[in-house]
Amino acid sequence: MLQTGQFRRGRLCVLRGFTPPRNQGMTPGLSGSALTASSLDYDYYLSLAIRAILWAAGKVPAVQIETPEAPRTVLQRESGGRVRFTLSASVPQADLSARFALRARDGHVWDTREEKLAVSGTASLDYVVPRVPAGDYFVDLWVKHAGKTVNWASAAVTVEAADRLSEAKIPESIATGEPVTGKVTVTLKTPGAKQLRLRQYDNYGRLVGERVLPVPTGGGEVAFSLPASRPLSLLQHLEIALLSAGEPVESVRLPFFYRDFFPPRDDIRWVMWDGMAGDSFIGRIIAREFRKAGLDTQYTGLSEWAIRENMWHIPYVTRFVDRKTDWYQEKRTRTQDDLVRDPCLTDPAYRAKLREDLLQAVQRVTRFGTGEFSLGDENHFVAGNFDLCMSPTCVADFREWAKREYRGDLNALNKEYGTAYTSWEQVRPATLEEARKSGNYAPWVDHRRHMETVWAGIHQYAREVIREAVPGARVGYEGSDTRAGTYHAADYWQIMRAMDLNNLYYRDFQGAAVRDFADPGTLYGAGWYGGYADNRNEEFMRWYPWMVLFQGTNSYWVWMGCGSAGAVMAFDASLYPFFAANAEEMREIKGGVGKLLMHAERQHDGVAVYWSPVSVHVREFTPGMPEADDVLNSTVRVLDDVQVQPRVLSYAELEKLTPQRFKLLFLLQAQALSDAEAEAIRRFVRDGGIVIADLRPGVRNEHGTARATGALDDLFGVKQNADAPDLKKAEPELLQPARKLPQAVVDASLRVAGGNATGRAGETPVMIQNTFGKGKAILLNFSWADYLARERTARTAGADYAFWPINEEWRALVRVLCENAGVVPPVSMAPSLPRTQVVRFRSGNAEYVGVLAGLPRDPNAYTAKEAKLPAPRQTTIRFGRTAHAYDVRAGRYLGKVDQVKTLVQAGRARLFALLPYAVSEIRVRTSAVSLGQETRVRAECITGGKPGRHVLRVRFIGPDGKERREYQQSVVAEGGTAELSLPLALNDAPGTWSVVVQDVATGVTGKAALRVTGSPAGSDWSQKAEGEW
Known part of the structure; x- marks a missing residue:
């Protein structure tokens, strides 16, 4: 392992026999699981590396130390023994001290001693090993002078015992409420009664269960059970000790998990993309520092270090991409005439293999309390404008879709497609190129709509498979479908029916759509942030978490941890200052503020923005029509800029479109509307609502077929040309009030037919208003699609808010439109x-x-x-x-x-x-409790009226004045009152504790004493948790 040499006057030292992990450099990595790895290994690896460095630098200690020749000293517990070190000095050394420590493999220091020392020539120094349980140890020796280390050495010792624990088995995981059961085989060779002591420790070092059992005379297999306890951590350890005359002869420590100890679903989650150096001892430091910062979940490949540091894991179990166009490959191979997706998502063989792979991936992590699963990062149906998928199975699936769409009426399909099919087996979708040649776009639009069901459907299928193994699991993707486009096959409404986990790259419209379409309980992240170049500053990192919290997020996703240019942690495992600032904001949000807002309903201002995925496809064959994605994102942004909060409304939610819920509907990029959609919009206006459209509303039906008369032409008081639009850029001028608007796309083919045009763009009428029933319809006949693009051109000006003035005309218009609709x-x-x-x-x-x-x-x-x-x-x-x-x-x-x-x-x-009232007091009541029992706390908001729902932050302060962070929690107080129970450990400190309760909304705080009685257990010889490094 160590090779030395000389080159001229220099020394060479080579460490051989291992490949260092990337995060270490000069020392070996883990040789087994991080769940059972000992920190001592890394200590001694570092000792070797430091030795090599000092030797190569010619730093020779004044006192040399030699350890026993044998790599390991073996002693018998019953007879004891000693470890001899040989010290030598070429020059007499006086006033020295020798300090010994005996350390077990788990880092626990069993014995320390110190003695004065002088070395002249060669001398022996013995360490007498005390009677300790059988096992592996290190004897460490430091020779010091005036408090400074002169030299050090370590010797391995194995203590053997005649009586021993031959084998111990417990389940890898159990369910909450189940007892800890197992079997242990005891080999006995000495007389006298023996006992087994069982102690259950959680991952905070809390002793939560203890039992002593007799060992049958002659030993053998002993079955055991510890009563169920209420867990506060996922990872637990069972310590099994063989006792003789009350002394431990040998002990083993076995990890296990509560597999259903899932993350809370009613509070904010903070997720880190990082493997946390899984093959490296540094991984524990990385995981520990992130956990100290407040992160609670590790994402991507499993990090057992994260589990050891009380973090949950979200696995990345698959990724749905088209292999021929995926951007994470050296060269894309798809050609325009290759119209079969790779893999095809309806291929039964692919789905069978996907099912097998998913179940295997899920089974690997179910013991870790995993309740959420990611189906991939940057998933895509296809990357690029490819008209997929025309595989035999997709065409067959299209026929089944068409049967449902046309209610089994082949004649209705033929009428729409302009075909003469005599059986459903003849029906096939069309490509856009084919549709352009035929002039009939319905087979192509239906093809794109079908692909939306296929894309959402594969995620739905994956969720169903995963839920077979983990019922109720939250499943979805992240960083995907961040642009509304026809070839992306992403209908956000269908997507959010298929998943209940989604974290975006932040976009204004997409974030709002996912939030508004999500089912209750969805794990929603409004966007990745972290180590990106424009995130690496305190200003962004203090702004961003509140921005997305106010958008309604309930989870934060950070890319990425440590070890790359995009990391938020430096190579010394300290947080970069920009991320340390973010952690301060996150601690406040996770300290109760986030939960407060999660248990409230985000309000909209009576404004709906309509989502029409069919119109996204129609735009593809409408020359000059602005990009739907630009229009929708600009609309949500400009409304936010005038401090109006909208709700995105789907075509499937038309029953919600009433004047009682919404005063104003923005019908943007809605060329394609079904008769049912058109009627719902007409009814909304007739009953008193106001609708504002931009360009060409309702000129085609839900299959993309041009209507002879626009479905809403009478509503807006116009005549539109469905087949021959004349879209061009012009500068609209409004008359009431007089206002010039920035250049925008208008439809010069539009004619007024009963409405009132209150503006023009050259000869083209704009801002056509029409009273309809109790409401009003406004057709702008222009688009603010470039609102965000105009901003981007102004950002380079190098002044504060340089982007703001350029769009003032658009904001003024939107503000007036809202005010005229009664939206204030x-x-x-x-x-x-x-x-x-x-x-x-x-x-x-x-x-x-x-x-x-x-x-x-x-x-x-x-x-x-x-x-x-x-x-x-x-x-x-x-x-x-x-x-x-x-x-x-x-x-x-x-x-x-x-x-x-x-x-x-x-x-x-x-x-x-x-x-509606002031909070005058938080009244806290406790009752005395014994160690190992559940303490009950009642907290009540004293108010000047009938209290509503509050969120209370509860902290427990021990008799030593230190907060017990493992007991900290935020609780919902319905009606202003909360009662909570908390299991105290058998080794908690007796005495007078303090329970401090703060109302998150008001800051009003109450406090009460908690009397804890009893004598702590587990303080005799056991080690609660692995020693610090």
């Missing part, structure tokens, strides 16, 4: 600050108002240290009603007010609670 946000600011997000959450009669001014520069400017945040600006926030107001982040009462004058700092979130 309940919360307003004067003066209003650029790009300030204002959101509301409601929980019963309580309302929470978030205010967050955006960053005034491109975040890259902060990374490059080219900009600083401007000084805070004063504004008045008007709440629209009088309430007892609290500054949530400051924990400060603001009075019974309808407005507050305050400073708003760009990138720094403000959160206000508006309550």
Whole structure:
């Protein structure tokens, strides 16, 4: 393993026989599982490396130490023995001290001793090994002078015993509520009664169960059981000790897991993409530091280090991509005439193999309390404009889809397709090229719609397979389908019926659609963030977590951990300053604020933005039509910029489209509407709603077939040309009030037929308004699709908010359109600050108002240290009603007010609670409890009215004044009252504890003493947890 040599005057030292892990460099990696790896191994590997470095540098210690010749000294426990070290010095050395330590494999120090020493020539120094349980140990020796180490050495010792534990078995995992059962074989060679002591420790070092059993005379197999305990950690250890006359003869320590100890679903999750150096001893340091920072979940390949540090694991069990176009390959191989996806998602053989692979992947991690599964990162139906999939199985599946779509009426399909099929077996989809040649687009639009069901369907299938093994598992993808496009096959409504886990790359529309379409309980992440270049600054990292929290996220996903240019952790395992700042914000959010908002309902302002996936396909053969993705993202952004919060509404939710729920519907990029959709929109307006469309609403049906008369032409008071639009760029001018708008795409083929055009773009009518029933329909006949693109061109100006003025005309228009529709946000600011997000959450009669001014520069400017945040600006926030107001982040009462004058700092979130009463006190009650029993705590909000739902942060402070973080929790107090129970450990400290309860919304805090009685167990010879490094 060690080879030395000389080159001229220099020394060479080569470490051989192993390949160091990437994170270590000079020492061997793990030789087994991280779950059972000993930190001692790394200690001694480092000792060897340091020895080599000192020798190569010619640093010869004044005192040399030789250990026994044998690599390991074997001693008998019954007779004892000693380990002899030989010390030598070429020059007499006085005033030395020798310090010994006896360390077990788990790091526990069993014995230390120190003696004075002088070395002249050669001398022996013996360490007498005390009577300890059988096992492997190291005897460490430090020779010191004036407190400084002169030299050190270690010798391996194995202590053997006549009586021993031959074999011990327990289940790899158990369910919560089950006892810990197992068998142990005991070999006895000495007389006298023997006992087995069982101790269950959780991963916080808490002793949660203990039992002593007699060993049959002569030994043999002993079955045992420990009563069920309530777990606070996923990983547990069972310590089995063989006792003779009360002394431990030998012990073993076996890990096991509570496989159904799942992460909480009612609180914020913080997820890290990182393998955490799984083959390296450094992995534990990495995992430990991330856990200390507050991260609770590790993602991608399993890191057992993360499990050891009390983190959950989300596995990356597959990835759905087209292999011929995936961007993570050296060369893409698909050609335009290759129209079969690889793999085909309807191929039975592929699905059978997928099922097998998924079940195998799931079984590998079920013991780790895994309740969420990722189906991949950056999944895609196909990368590029390829008209997939035309495989035999997809064509057959298309026929079945068409039968359902046309209700088994082949004549209806023939009429739509312009075909004369005589049987369903003749039906086939068309490519876009074929549709263009025939002039009939229905077979192609239906083909794209079918592919949407196939794409959503494969994720649904995977979820069903996984749930066979883990019932109720949350399954989905992340970083996928971030652009609305025809070849992506992503209908967000269908996608969110197929999954309940989704983390995006942040986009305004996609984030809103996923949030609004998600089923309750979905694990929703609004976007990856972390080590990207424009994230690597404190300004972004303090702004981002609140921005997405206010968007409704309940999980945060960080890319990535340690060991790359995109890491948030340095190579010394410290957090980079930008991420340390983020961790401060996240601790506050995870400390109860996130849970507070999760248990409230995010409010919209009565504005709906319609999602029409069929129209995304129709746009593909409408020359000059703006990109649907640009229109939708620009719309959500401009509404947010005028502090109006919309809800994305799907074609499948038309029953929700009523004037009682929505005052205003933005019908954008909606060329293709079914008769049912058109009628629902018409009914909405007739009953008093207002609809605003941009270009060409309802000119085609749900199959993409042109209508002779637009489905909504009478609603808007216009005549549209479905087959021959004349889309061009022009500069709209409005008459009421007079206003010029930026250049935009208009449809010059539009004619007014009963409506009132209140603007023109050259000769083209724009802003056509028409009263219909109790409501109004407005056809803009232009699009603000380039709202975001215009911003991007202005960001390079190098000044704060340089992007803001360029779109003021669009914001002014949208603001007026909303106001004329009766949409006036309940919360307003004067003066209003650029790009300030204002959101509301409601929980019963309580309302929470978030205010967050955006960053005034491109975040890259902060990374490059080219900009600083401007000084805070004063504004008045008007709440629209009088309430007892609290500054949530400051924990400060603001009075019974309808407005507050305050400073708003760009990138720094403000959160206000508006309550119908003041909270005067948090009353906390406890009752005395014995160690190992459950303590019960009752906390009550004392208010000036009937209390509603509150979230309380509960902390437990031990008799030593230190917080027990494993007991910290946030609890929901329905009706202002919460009762919780907590199992104390057998080795917790007796005495007077403090229970501190803080109301998250108001900051009001209560405190009570908790009397804990009893004598701690497990403090005799056992080691609660592995020693520190």
